[in-house]
Amino acid sequence: MPKADAGERVIATNRKAFFNYEILDRVEAGISLLGTEVKSIREGGLNFRDSFVEFRGGELFLVGCRIGPYSHGNLQNHSEDRDRKLLLHKKEVQKFGGRATEKGLTIVPLRAYLKRGRVKVEIGLARGKKAHDKRETIKRRDLERETRQAVRDHRG
Numbered sequence: 001m002p003k004a005d006a007g008e009r010v011i012a013t014n015r016k017a018f019f020n021y022e023i024l025d026r027v028e029a030g031i032s033l034l035g036t037e038v039k040s041i042r043e044g045g046l047n048f049r050d051s052f053v054e055f056r057g058g059e060l061f062l063v064g065c066r067i068g069p070y071s072h073g074n075l076q077n078h079s080e081d082r083d084r085k086l087l088l089h090k091k092e093v094q095k096f097g098g099r100a101t102e103k104g105l106t107i108v109p110l111r112a113y114l115k116r117g118r119v120k121v122e123i124g125l126a127r128g129k130k131a132h133d134k135r136e137t138i139k140r141r142d143l144e145r146e147t148r149q150a151v152r153d154h155r156g
Helices: 015-020 035-042 090-100 131-155
Strands: 008-013 021-031 052-056 059-063 084-087 105-115 118-128
Touching: 015 021, 015 105, 015 118, 015 131, 021 090, 021 105, 052 090, 059 090, 090 105, 090 118
Parallel strands: none
Antiparallel strands: 008 105, 021 084, 021 118, 052 059, 052 105, 059 084, 105 118
């Protein structure tokens, strides 16, 4: 997982995507939001659970991403789970959308962050991991944790 640059505030990370998918390519995308959605996101109301990116009509849409209602909102508040358009250059949309139509590839949101006051979403072109790959990931993570603990104990 890449570290956030200075000036970026990470709002949400899709940790499940890194476990379930092998990330092949990444790109930063803007996202078309309403005012109450931005305010809700700043409060931490964004959830990536079961969300994905869909290529339709030559555009990319973030589907299944829930943005909770704004706490100080009124009747004009946004609907929580509407599809949101991702803002990318045309060539990037064509490249990602074309590759996503290949067998076994999908586009998933990886993280959301604020960059210079704007909400950005990092999306990744991904291939699903098999069960044995997931077990390998768990083994590697446990081994790294044990190694860090052993080094810490050895020093102290």
